[in-house]
Amino acid sequence: MSQPPGQPRLSPQFCFSTGTLRDFLRLSRSSIDDSITQNLNALVTPSRAGFDPGSTSTRAPKSFAEQINPEACQSFKEKVLFPSWKARAEVLRYCGIVATSPDPDDPEAAIIELEKQRDRERIVDERLDPYSGRFFPQEARTQSLALLMRQERAVENIVRSRTWDVIQGRCGASGQSWDDAMSKWEAAQKPGRSEDGR
Template identity: 60%
Template sequence: MAQPPSSPVLTPQFCFSTATLRDFLRISRSSVDDTITQHLNALLTPARAGFDPLSTSQKGARPLSRQIDSRSCQNFKDKVLFPSWQSRSHVLSYCALVATSPDPDDPEAAVREAENERNRERIVDARLDPYSARFIPREPRTEQLASLIRMEQGIENIVRSRTWGVVRERCGESADTWEQALAGWRMTENFERSGA
Protein backbone atom coordinates (compact mmCIF):
# COMPACT_ATOMS: atom_id res chain seq x y z
CA MET A 1 0.00 0.00 0.00
CA ALA A 2 1.23 3.47 -0.86
CA GLN A 3 2.38 5.77 1.88
CA PRO A 4 1.36 9.42 1.88
CA PRO A 5 4.21 11.91 1.46
CA SER A 6 5.56 13.16 4.74
CA SER A 7 4.59 16.64 5.88
CA PRO A 8 7.24 19.30 5.40
CA VAL A 9 8.72 21.34 8.23
CA LEU A 10 6.46 24.37 8.31
CA THR A 11 8.11 27.77 8.43
CA PRO A 12 7.08 31.10 6.92
CA GLN A 13 9.95 30.70 4.45
CA PHE A 14 8.42 27.40 3.23
CA CYS A 15 5.17 29.24 2.49
CA PHE A 16 6.82 32.21 0.80
CA SER A 17 8.80 29.84 -1.41
CA THR A 18 5.84 29.31 -3.71
CA ALA A 19 7.70 26.78 -5.86
CA THR A 20 8.39 24.59 -2.82
CA LEU A 21 4.82 24.93 -1.57
CA ARG A 22 3.37 24.06 -4.98
CA ASP A 23 5.79 21.14 -5.39
CA PHE A 24 4.68 19.64 -2.08
CA LEU A 25 1.01 19.95 -3.02
CA ARG A 26 1.60 18.60 -6.54
CA ILE A 27 3.60 15.59 -5.34
CA SER A 28 1.09 14.80 -2.60
CA ARG A 29 -1.82 14.99 -5.02
CA SER A 30 -0.08 12.94 -7.69
CA SER A 31 0.98 10.21 -5.28
CA VAL A 32 -2.53 9.62 -3.90
CA ASP A 33 -5.39 11.47 -5.60
CA ASP A 34 -4.25 11.38 -9.22
CA THR A 35 -3.62 7.64 -8.97
CA ILE A 36 -6.67 6.74 -6.89
CA THR A 37 -7.94 4.16 -9.38
CA GLN A 38 -4.60 2.33 -9.35
CA HIS A 39 -4.53 2.37 -5.55
CA LEU A 40 -8.03 0.96 -5.35
CA ASN A 41 -7.28 -1.67 -8.01
CA ALA A 42 -4.34 -2.80 -5.90
CA LEU A 43 -6.77 -3.49 -3.04
CA LEU A 44 -8.68 -6.07 -5.06
CA THR A 45 -7.79 -9.63 -4.18
CA PRO A 46 -7.30 -12.01 -7.09
CA ALA A 47 -9.99 -14.60 -7.78
CA ARG A 48 -9.78 -17.49 -5.35
CA ALA A 49 -11.17 -20.10 -7.76
CA GLY A 50 -8.63 -19.38 -10.49
CA PHE A 51 -9.28 -18.71 -14.14
CA ASP A 52 -12.52 -20.04 -15.62
CA PRO A 53 -12.11 -20.75 -19.38
CA LEU A 54 -15.88 -20.52 -19.84
CA SER A 55 -15.73 -16.85 -18.89
CA THR A 56 -14.29 -16.02 -22.32
CA SER A 57 -17.17 -17.66 -24.17
CA GLN A 58 -19.82 -15.50 -22.56
CA LYS A 59 -20.88 -12.33 -24.29
CA GLY A 60 -22.00 -9.39 -22.30
CA ALA A 61 -20.64 -6.39 -20.60
CA ARG A 62 -18.49 -6.97 -17.60
CA PRO A 63 -18.69 -4.44 -14.83
CA LEU A 64 -16.01 -1.83 -15.33
CA SER A 65 -15.07 -1.80 -11.68
CA ARG A 66 -15.52 -4.41 -9.02
CA GLN A 67 -16.46 -3.62 -5.47
CA ILE A 68 -13.56 -3.70 -3.04
CA ASP A 69 -13.67 -5.33 0.37
CA SER A 70 -14.89 -2.76 2.89
CA ARG A 71 -12.06 -3.51 5.38
CA SER A 72 -9.44 -2.94 2.68
CA CYS A 73 -11.14 0.30 1.64
CA GLN A 74 -11.38 1.59 5.18
CA ASN A 75 -7.75 0.70 5.85
CA PHE A 76 -6.68 2.56 2.69
CA LYS A 77 -8.71 5.63 3.65
CA ASP A 78 -7.44 5.60 7.25
CA LYS A 79 -3.77 4.97 6.45
CA VAL A 80 -3.23 6.72 3.10
CA LEU A 81 -6.03 8.93 1.80
CA PHE A 82 -7.11 10.86 4.87
CA PRO A 83 -3.55 11.38 6.23
CA SER A 84 -2.57 12.79 2.83
CA TRP A 85 -5.53 15.14 2.84
CA GLN A 86 -4.87 16.12 6.45
CA SER A 87 -1.23 16.89 5.66
CA ARG A 88 -2.21 19.18 2.78
CA SER A 89 -4.93 20.82 4.89
CA HIS A 90 -2.40 21.49 7.63
CA VAL A 91 0.06 23.06 5.17
CA LEU A 92 -2.63 25.22 3.55
CA SER A 93 -3.98 26.35 6.94
CA TYR A 94 -0.52 27.23 8.20
CA CYS A 95 0.36 29.16 5.05
CA ALA A 96 -3.00 30.98 5.15
CA LEU A 97 -2.12 32.07 8.69
CA VAL A 98 1.30 33.25 7.49
CA ALA A 99 -0.38 35.20 4.68
CA THR A 100 -2.59 37.08 7.15
CA SER A 101 0.22 37.81 9.63
CA PRO A 102 2.49 40.86 9.54
CA ASP A 103 5.65 40.30 7.52
CA PRO A 104 8.56 42.23 9.07
CA ASP A 105 11.08 40.28 6.96
CA ASP A 106 9.61 41.22 3.56
CA PRO A 107 12.68 41.83 1.38
CA GLU A 108 10.75 44.09 -1.02
CA ALA A 109 9.17 46.36 1.60
CA ALA A 110 11.79 49.08 1.11
CA VAL A 111 11.52 48.87 -2.69
CA ARG A 112 7.71 49.16 -2.54
CA GLU A 113 7.94 52.14 -0.18
CA ALA A 114 10.42 53.89 -2.50
CA GLU A 115 8.13 53.27 -5.50
CA ASN A 116 5.14 54.63 -3.60
CA GLU A 117 7.10 57.72 -2.58
CA ARG A 118 8.20 58.35 -6.20
CA ASN A 119 4.58 57.95 -7.31
CA ARG A 120 3.40 60.55 -4.78
CA GLU A 121 6.03 63.03 -6.03
CA ARG A 122 5.20 62.48 -9.69
CA ILE A 123 3.52 65.24 -11.63
CA VAL A 124 0.69 63.87 -13.72
CA ASP A 125 -0.72 65.69 -16.71
CA ALA A 126 -3.37 63.46 -18.22
CA ARG A 127 -3.85 65.88 -21.14
CA LEU A 128 -0.29 65.35 -22.33
CA ASP A 129 -0.03 61.65 -21.50
CA PRO A 130 -3.22 59.81 -20.51
CA TYR A 131 -1.17 56.88 -19.27
CA SER A 132 1.00 58.92 -16.93
CA ALA A 133 -1.53 58.58 -14.10
CA ARG A 134 -1.31 54.82 -14.23
CA PHE A 135 0.63 53.33 -11.34
CA ILE A 136 0.49 49.67 -10.41
CA PRO A 137 2.04 49.13 -7.00
CA ARG A 138 3.77 45.87 -6.19
CA GLU A 139 1.80 43.50 -4.02
CA PRO A 140 3.36 42.55 -0.70
CA ARG A 141 4.38 38.92 -0.63
CA THR A 142 1.72 38.19 1.98
CA GLU A 143 -0.98 39.23 -0.53
CA GLN A 144 0.64 37.10 -3.23
CA LEU A 145 0.69 34.16 -0.82
CA ALA A 146 -2.95 34.71 0.17
CA SER A 147 -3.95 34.66 -3.50
CA LEU A 148 -1.99 31.45 -4.09
CA ILE A 149 -3.55 29.79 -1.03
CA ARG A 150 -7.07 30.69 -2.19
CA MET A 151 -6.33 29.17 -5.59
CA GLU A 152 -4.78 26.01 -4.10
CA GLN A 153 -7.72 25.55 -1.72
CA GLY A 154 -10.06 25.67 -4.71
CA ILE A 155 -7.94 23.07 -6.50
CA GLU A 156 -7.90 20.95 -3.35
CA ASN A 157 -11.70 20.96 -3.15
CA ILE A 158 -11.98 19.84 -6.78
CA VAL A 159 -9.35 17.11 -6.38
CA ARG A 160 -10.93 15.77 -3.20
CA SER A 161 -14.44 15.74 -4.70
CA ARG A 162 -13.20 13.78 -7.70
CA THR A 163 -11.22 11.36 -5.57
CA TRP A 164 -14.09 10.85 -3.15
CA GLY A 165 -16.44 10.10 -6.04
CA VAL A 166 -14.14 7.29 -7.20
CA VAL A 167 -13.75 5.95 -3.65
CA ARG A 168 -17.51 5.91 -3.07
CA GLU A 169 -18.10 4.20 -6.40
CA ARG A 170 -15.48 1.50 -5.82
CA CYS A 171 -15.98 0.94 -2.12
CA GLY A 172 -19.75 1.11 -2.20
CA GLU A 173 -19.88 2.89 1.10
CA SER A 174 -21.71 5.75 2.71
CA ALA A 175 -23.22 8.73 0.99
CA ASP A 176 -21.15 11.10 3.13
CA THR A 177 -19.41 13.96 1.41
CA TRP A 178 -15.64 13.98 1.57
CA GLU A 179 -15.85 16.79 4.13
CA GLN A 180 -18.02 14.66 6.44
CA ALA A 181 -15.82 11.59 5.98
CA LEU A 182 -12.63 13.55 6.71
CA ALA A 183 -14.20 15.21 9.78
CA GLY A 184 -15.24 11.77 11.07
CA TRP A 185 -11.71 10.44 10.55
CA ARG A 186 -10.24 13.46 12.36
CA MET A 187 -12.53 12.88 15.33
CA THR A 188 -11.52 9.21 15.46
CA GLU A 189 -7.83 10.11 15.21
CA ASN A 190 -8.09 12.71 17.97
CA PHE A 191 -10.03 10.26 20.14
CA GLU A 192 -7.36 7.56 19.65
CA ARG A 193 -4.51 10.00 20.29
CA SER A 194 -6.07 11.20 23.49
CA GLY A 195 -5.96 7.61 24.70
CA ALA A 196 -9.65 7.41 25.53
Protein backbone atom coordinates in the same frame (compact mmCIF):
# COMPACT_ATOMS: atom_id res chain seq x y z
CA MET B 1 -0.02 1.37 -3.57
CA SER B 2 1.47 4.85 -3.53
CA GLN B 3 2.54 6.58 -0.35
CA PRO B 4 2.16 10.34 -0.01
CA PRO B 5 5.19 12.51 0.73
CA GLY B 6 5.83 13.11 4.43
CA GLN B 7 4.59 16.21 6.23
CA PRO B 8 7.01 19.07 5.50
CA ARG B 9 8.54 21.16 8.26
CA LEU B 10 6.28 24.20 8.34
CA SER B 11 7.92 27.60 8.40
CA PRO B 12 7.32 30.96 6.69
CA GLN B 13 10.29 30.19 4.42
CA PHE B 14 8.54 27.00 3.25
CA CYS B 15 5.39 28.99 2.40
CA PHE B 16 7.23 31.80 0.62
CA SER B 17 9.18 29.25 -1.41
CA THR B 18 6.21 28.79 -3.71
CA GLY B 19 8.01 26.22 -5.86
CA THR B 20 8.60 23.96 -2.84
CA LEU B 21 5.05 24.52 -1.59
CA ARG B 22 3.52 23.69 -4.98
CA ASP B 23 5.80 20.63 -5.36
CA PHE B 24 4.60 19.24 -2.02
CA LEU B 25 0.93 19.72 -2.94
CA ARG B 26 1.44 18.33 -6.46
CA LEU B 27 3.32 15.23 -5.26
CA SER B 28 0.80 14.54 -2.52
CA ARG B 29 -2.13 14.85 -4.92
CA SER B 30 -0.49 12.78 -7.66
CA SER B 31 0.49 9.92 -5.34
CA ILE B 32 -2.98 9.52 -3.82
CA ASP B 33 -5.78 11.47 -5.52
CA ASP B 34 -4.67 11.51 -9.17
CA SER B 35 -3.99 7.76 -9.06
CA ILE B 36 -7.04 6.86 -6.95
CA THR B 37 -8.25 4.22 -9.41
CA GLN B 38 -4.88 2.44 -9.35
CA ASN B 39 -4.75 2.71 -5.55
CA LEU B 40 -8.22 1.19 -5.24
CA ASN B 41 -7.40 -1.53 -7.78
CA ALA B 42 -4.49 -2.52 -5.54
CA LEU B 43 -7.03 -3.27 -2.77
CA VAL B 44 -8.91 -5.86 -4.82
CA THR B 45 -8.02 -9.35 -3.64
CA PRO B 46 -6.95 -11.59 -6.51
CA SER B 47 -9.14 -14.57 -7.30
CA ARG B 48 -8.58 -17.60 -5.10
CA ALA B 49 -9.58 -19.99 -7.87
CA GLY B 50 -7.29 -20.52 -10.84
CA PHE B 51 -7.69 -18.77 -14.15
CA ASP B 52 -10.88 -19.70 -15.99
CA PRO B 53 -10.35 -19.62 -19.79
CA GLY B 54 -14.10 -19.23 -20.24
CA SER B 55 -13.93 -15.81 -18.59
CA THR B 56 -12.43 -14.38 -21.79
CA SER B 57 -15.34 -15.44 -23.98
CA THR B 58 -17.49 -12.48 -22.91
CA ARG B 59 -16.50 -8.89 -22.60
CA ALA B 60 -17.09 -6.95 -19.45
CA PRO B 61 -18.78 -3.59 -19.95
CA LYS B 62 -16.40 -0.63 -20.12
CA SER B 63 -17.75 0.81 -16.88
CA PHE B 64 -17.24 -2.48 -15.01
CA ALA B 65 -15.40 -1.92 -11.79
CA GLU B 66 -15.18 -4.59 -9.14
CA GLN B 67 -16.57 -3.64 -5.75
CA ILE B 68 -13.89 -3.58 -3.09
CA ASN B 69 -14.08 -5.20 0.31
CA PRO B 70 -15.55 -2.55 2.69
CA GLU B 71 -12.91 -3.24 5.35
CA ALA B 72 -10.10 -2.71 2.82
CA CYS B 73 -11.73 0.53 1.68
CA GLN B 74 -12.14 1.79 5.23
CA SER B 75 -8.53 0.92 6.01
CA PHE B 76 -7.33 2.77 2.88
CA LYS B 77 -9.34 5.85 3.82
CA GLU B 78 -8.14 5.87 7.43
CA LYS B 79 -4.48 5.01 6.86
CA VAL B 80 -3.69 6.63 3.50
CA LEU B 81 -6.32 9.01 2.14
CA PHE B 82 -7.37 11.01 5.20
CA PRO B 83 -3.80 11.43 6.57
CA SER B 84 -2.74 12.74 3.14
CA TRP B 85 -5.66 15.18 3.06
CA LYS B 86 -4.92 16.27 6.63
CA ALA B 87 -1.24 16.96 5.83
CA ARG B 88 -2.24 19.13 2.87
CA ALA B 89 -4.93 20.90 4.91
CA GLU B 90 -2.38 21.74 7.63
CA VAL B 91 0.02 23.17 5.04
CA LEU B 92 -2.75 25.26 3.45
CA ARG B 93 -3.97 26.45 6.86
CA TYR B 94 -0.48 27.37 8.08
CA CYS B 95 0.52 29.15 4.87
CA GLY B 96 -2.83 30.96 4.88
CA ILE B 97 -1.96 32.35 8.32
CA VAL B 98 1.51 33.35 7.08
CA ALA B 99 -0.10 35.15 4.11
CA THR B 100 -2.29 37.26 6.39
CA SER B 101 0.43 38.06 8.95
CA PRO B 102 2.82 41.03 8.82
CA ASP B 103 6.05 40.21 7.00
CA PRO B 104 8.96 42.25 8.41
CA ASP B 105 11.49 40.04 6.60
CA ASP B 106 10.19 40.73 3.07
CA PRO B 107 13.33 41.33 0.96
CA GLU B 108 11.27 43.43 -1.47
CA ALA B 109 9.82 45.73 1.21
CA ALA B 110 12.35 48.51 0.56
CA ILE B 111 11.70 48.41 -3.19
CA ILE B 112 7.93 48.49 -2.67
CA GLU B 113 8.23 51.44 -0.30
CA LEU B 114 10.47 53.27 -2.80
CA GLU B 115 7.91 52.69 -5.57
CA LYS B 116 5.14 54.09 -3.36
CA GLN B 117 7.26 57.15 -2.53
CA ARG B 118 7.94 57.79 -6.24
CA ASP B 119 4.22 57.43 -6.98
CA ARG B 120 3.36 60.07 -4.37
CA GLU B 121 5.87 62.46 -5.98
CA ARG B 122 4.64 61.88 -9.52
CA ILE B 123 2.77 64.58 -11.36
CA VAL B 124 -0.32 63.17 -13.00
CA ASP B 125 -1.83 65.08 -15.87
CA GLU B 126 -4.03 62.80 -17.90
CA ARG B 127 -4.78 65.59 -20.40
CA LEU B 128 -1.16 65.56 -21.53
CA ASP B 129 -0.52 61.86 -21.00
CA PRO B 130 -3.56 59.57 -20.61
CA TYR B 131 -1.31 56.88 -19.18
CA SER B 132 0.28 59.01 -16.46
CA GLY B 133 -2.33 57.94 -13.90
CA ARG B 134 -1.39 54.30 -14.15
CA PHE B 135 0.57 52.83 -11.32
CA PHE B 136 1.23 49.13 -10.88
CA PRO B 137 3.22 48.66 -7.69
CA GLN B 138 5.05 45.44 -7.02
CA GLU B 139 3.04 43.09 -4.81
CA ALA B 140 4.26 42.17 -1.36
CA ARG B 141 5.07 38.49 -1.11
CA THR B 142 2.25 38.03 1.41
CA GLN B 143 -0.24 39.20 -1.24
CA SER B 144 1.16 36.72 -3.78
CA LEU B 145 1.01 33.94 -1.18
CA ALA B 146 -2.60 34.82 -0.27
CA LEU B 147 -3.61 34.55 -3.95
CA LEU B 148 -1.81 31.20 -4.25
CA MET B 149 -3.57 29.91 -1.11
CA ARG B 150 -7.00 30.85 -2.51
CA GLN B 151 -6.20 29.01 -5.74
CA GLU B 152 -4.82 25.93 -3.98
CA ARG B 153 -7.82 25.69 -1.63
CA ALA B 154 -10.14 25.72 -4.66
CA VAL B 155 -8.03 23.02 -6.35
CA GLU B 156 -8.03 20.97 -3.14
CA ASN B 157 -11.84 21.02 -2.94
CA ILE B 158 -12.15 19.88 -6.56
CA VAL B 159 -9.56 17.12 -6.12
CA ARG B 160 -11.21 15.82 -2.95
CA SER B 161 -14.69 15.82 -4.54
CA ARG B 162 -13.48 13.83 -7.55
CA THR B 163 -11.54 11.38 -5.41
CA TRP B 164 -14.53 10.89 -3.12
CA ASP B 165 -16.81 10.21 -6.11
CA VAL B 166 -14.48 7.43 -7.28
CA ILE B 167 -14.29 5.97 -3.77
CA GLN B 168 -18.08 6.04 -3.42
CA GLY B 169 -18.41 4.23 -6.75
CA ARG B 170 -15.88 1.52 -5.91
CA CYS B 171 -16.41 1.08 -2.18
CA GLY B 172 -20.15 1.54 -2.07
CA ALA B 173 -21.87 4.86 -1.50
CA SER B 174 -22.09 5.72 2.17
CA GLY B 175 -24.20 8.83 1.62
CA GLN B 176 -21.57 10.88 3.47
CA SER B 177 -19.82 13.82 1.89
CA TRP B 178 -16.02 13.81 1.94
CA ASP B 179 -16.17 16.70 4.38
CA ASP B 180 -18.32 14.76 6.86
CA ALA B 181 -16.22 11.60 6.54
CA MET B 182 -13.01 13.57 7.08
CA SER B 183 -14.46 15.37 10.13
CA LYS B 184 -15.58 12.08 11.64
CA TRP B 185 -12.11 10.57 11.09
CA GLU B 186 -10.38 13.62 12.63
CA ALA B 187 -12.68 13.45 15.67
CA ALA B 188 -11.81 9.77 16.13
CA GLN B 189 -8.09 10.65 15.98
CA LYS B 190 -8.26 12.96 18.99
CA PRO B 191 -6.96 11.35 22.20
CA GLY B 192 -9.59 10.29 24.67
CA ARG B 193 -12.30 9.91 22.04
CA SER B 194 -13.94 6.56 21.39
CA GLU B 195 -15.14 5.41 17.97
CA ASP B 196 -18.68 6.68 18.64
CA GLY B 197 -17.37 10.16 19.53
CA ARG B 198 -17.79 10.03 23.31
